[in-house]
Amino acid sequence: MGNVYFFTGFPGFISSMLLEELIAKWAPEKVYTLVLPPMKEKAIAEKERICSSAYFPQAKWEIIEGDITKSNLAFSEKQLHMLAQSVTHVFHLAAIYDLAVPEHIARMVNVEGTKQVNEWVSLLPHLQRYVYFSTAYVSGTRQGMIFEHELDKGQSFKNHYEETKFLAEVAVREVAHNVPTTIIRPGIVVGHSxxxxxxxxxxxxxxxxxxxxxxxxxxxxxxxxxxxxxNFVPVDYIIEATLYLAHTDEAIGKTYHLTDPNPYxxxxxxxxxxxxxxxxxxxxxxxxxxxxxxxxxxxxxxxxxxxxxxxxxxxxxxxYDATNTRNTLAKIGITCLDFRxxxxxxxxxxxxxxxxxxxxxxxx
Structure with a gap:
């Protein structure tokens, strides 16, 4: 049996591109994507597009309706059992990314939603990796050098997005003691290079x-x-780096700044x-x-x-110091393009x- 992948955040941009690259290069045995019911039609269209371009059998990709803010992600007992029997990799990308998001919405999705996902992944017996998408901006208003291993330095935040992503990463770090976890902290993502x-x-x-x-x-x-x-990084660098980090044992228990190594x-x-x-x-x-x-x-x-x-x-x-990232990715030649x-x-x-x-x- 090969690897079985589960994604939240589909059909969002990064989640979709990760899946496209995963299917093209990592030969998944099966893919599950959690989608909110109102997004199902769009998710089906995106799935069909990706499967068609990558010649990936649609039967090996299952869209499951759910909600990360609900207990057990609103899955049925049958779905919970099925996923527990097979899932090896979980990519949690679902979040509100808007800088102007109201606080109550950001807390519900980014914090409470992540806590629900944390509880669920803690129960997966075959889990090899939990990949959590944070942001470099959990540093909030801190200035000067920010290191990858740092998180809580008593910082304040520029907006509710930053604060709730910080609180979510705090929660992820708590389960990382028992779950093989890799935390990804992108800079501000721009389009494909x-x-x-x-x-x-x-x-x-x-x-x-x-x-x-x-x-x-x-x-x-x-x-x-x-x-x-x-700190702006093209999405293809984020995708290539994340998929490698999700599959190398070296990345277990570590946090990676996927930021511009030579920013302007x-x-x-x-x-x-x-x-x-x-x-x-x-x-x-x-x-x-x-x-x-x-x-x-x-x-x-x-x-x-x-x-x-x-x-x-x-x-x-x-x-944003990215020494950890640079040392790990340099081994296989993954680098970030000069933003110019x-x-x-x-x-x-x-x-x-x-x-x-x-x-x-x-x-x-």
């Missing part, structure tokens, strides 16, 4: 949304000094993005405090298609799909 493909224009894409709206201006200023490092300052990223997309360079500096004030007005946020919370990442001077080389691909994909409303977040 070769195709540019991404599901949503959020995160760094807010910058492109803004440039698109303001392109009529003769001059666009920098937003603050932008001295903080920007936000000021330089802003300039490179503007030059690539608009063919012009920023001039002058608009104080970040003034920008934040302006973004307090919902009509402006909605027009620019930018979340106010994203501005915090222009000034939080965190440096990713920007043209991002800009091209954005330009081609910028009018696709399904790729834009709803800004409140």
């Amino acid at each position: 070769k195709t540019g493909e991404t599901m949503k224009f959020d995160g760094l894409y807010f910058m492109l949304n803004m440039f698109e709206r303001l392109k009529f201006l003769p001059v666009i200023p920098y937003l603050g000094k932008g001295e903080a490092q920007g 300052k936000m000021r330089d990223i802003y300039r490179m993005m503007m030059t690539e997309y608009l063919g012009k360079e920023p001039k002058g500096i608009l104080p970040l405090s003034l920008v934040k004030w302006a973004m307090s007005f919902s009509f402006l946020r909605k027009w620019l298609r930018v979340e106010k919370e994203a501005l915090e990442y222009f000034e939080c001077a965190s440096i 080389d990713v920007i043209p691909v991002m800009a091209r994909y954005y330009r081609e799909h910028r009018h696709n409303s399904t790729k834009q977040l709803t800004i409140h």
